[in-house]
Amino acid sequence: LHPDDPAHPHHISTDRRRIHLSDSQRGADVTAIGNLLLYLPHFLCSLFVMALVSLLFGGLGVIVFFAWLLSGALVFHRPTESAIARRLLKLRHPTPQERARLEPVWREVTARAGVEGRTYELWVEDSDHLNAVAAAGHIVGVTRFAMNQLPNGELAAVLAHELGHHVGGHTWSSLLGYWYALPGRIAWRVLRAVSSAVFRVSRLFSCFGMGIVVLVFGAIAFATVSTLYGLPLLILGVPYALAAVGRRAELRADQHAAALGFAPMLAAVLDKLHQAEQHQQAQAAAIAAYHGQPPPQESALSKLLASHPDHHTRLHHLQPYLQPKPQR
Template sequence: MALPWLWWSWMSIQFIGLFSTTAYRVVLTVALASGVGIFFHQAESFLAAKWWRLREPSDQELARIAPAWLAVCHAAGIDPGRFRVWIHEGPETTAPATVGRTVAVTNWSLYTLPQRNLEAVLAHELAHHLALPPKVSLFLYWLSLPARMTGVVLRAGLRHDFWKKVVWAVIAILSFGVFVLWFVTEFDYHTVLLLSAWSAPLLVPWLSRHGEQAADRTAADLGYGTPLVEVFAGREFHRAQSAPGWRPERFGVGDTQPIETRRQRALEKHLKKLAESTHQPYRIDSA
């Protein structure tokens, strides 16, 4: 699923060459040079602070995070020093997924949850990093940055009256070229990759939601299923109490994180399957 990101990163750089060969060479050189430096500590810290909008925890926050993080890493059987926990300023239960050695946790979870439930959230965040080695996931993410930055520019252009027309004109011309290519060369993998840009607004959020629920299941496999269910149930109750007239969030196809009620139901089903496979009684302790 990373292939369309990598393809469009390359196409984004090639697109610059249509207007200026010098600019193309400069951008390509910078991109290749940055690939060497991405594995340095300072480069990943810059990515965490500027791209993911995270911040390093204070001493007080570290004192709160450390016991929970040690417990989660012990359950997963990994070295706690292998990753660094950063803070995401937001009211969500879980933070946006990161790569490399950077693990993000929301300040809402940090300051609101009891330690066992905080451990469950940290287990979810750690689960995003267990599929691939940190350097591999970081390198793949770096390769996708040109495509991601192109998406940021396109979204910004679509919010401007004049540039919106320019963006749609470019999209129309490129789309016409794709269908001409389809007609001339027949349907092949090149066509699939070119058409992936149209499916991206639906595919990318779907993949993100799928990744969040997969991380929920991994946290449950580490022994944090019930505390994580409590987090999702308690978050909905907290929102209802803090905002009179509040209604549960409605699902949108562009949402990158599933709403808590959906995650809770999916996680409960997974816990029931775990209980059936191990012949253990299934129950959810009250928060």
């Protein structure tokens, strides 16, 4: 059946109805709070870096420091969000025809969730892949493929999943954590580049010069770690912990969509994503075989750094919503 056919099993009615708004429009669930806590070592390193940078501005240093601390509010600043959507996420505003397709579905999703739909902005990505995104404080983006090729019930499931990220606080917590970790990350990259250049130069001055450089950088590293009570060492494990929290956030967003009645539609979308992934893997294996190479294998570390749970895990967590309810 055509995706727009009302007889399609995943077609839903989007007739206007009375909307009951929830008292709690958004919050911060366990995964959002955990995400912020995991960024704490990065934040403290950034705090240290910005304190050093503020010293360069003399009397204006305090203003610079507090301006950076307050800059996180830009996460909910609409013009800043629009810039993020256009520049970083490569999204655009929907055309009138696309809006006519999206808004009835979005209205149905937000009505079931008890959320004011006008709080959020719908965006479109010009992509032929099935995908969607929730970002910053109010961005909900969907690909052109998902918008045009999915039955409206499956499109609703995708949008309900992204709404779950907003309602659970996953989007703003991730962006805030990333933003406040940025000065520390930049300082770390600069330090690595400088140390690499110094090591290359020190080789020209024999092993003695190399030893002096190692001692100097070792002393600086030890002083930094001891001053911050070993917190910089925690940064080594933060990417893996953040990935684990991110996977948990995906499961919570799935649960949000399923609780709104979109579990069968979401399962169908996950099957399509799984089929597309398998097709890509088969193509990669065929190319490797053509060049006489073994098929690419996913390493254990890459699995630990995966941002989304695997297909079977997501379906397993949807099972309670897919099973028929017992008759009373």
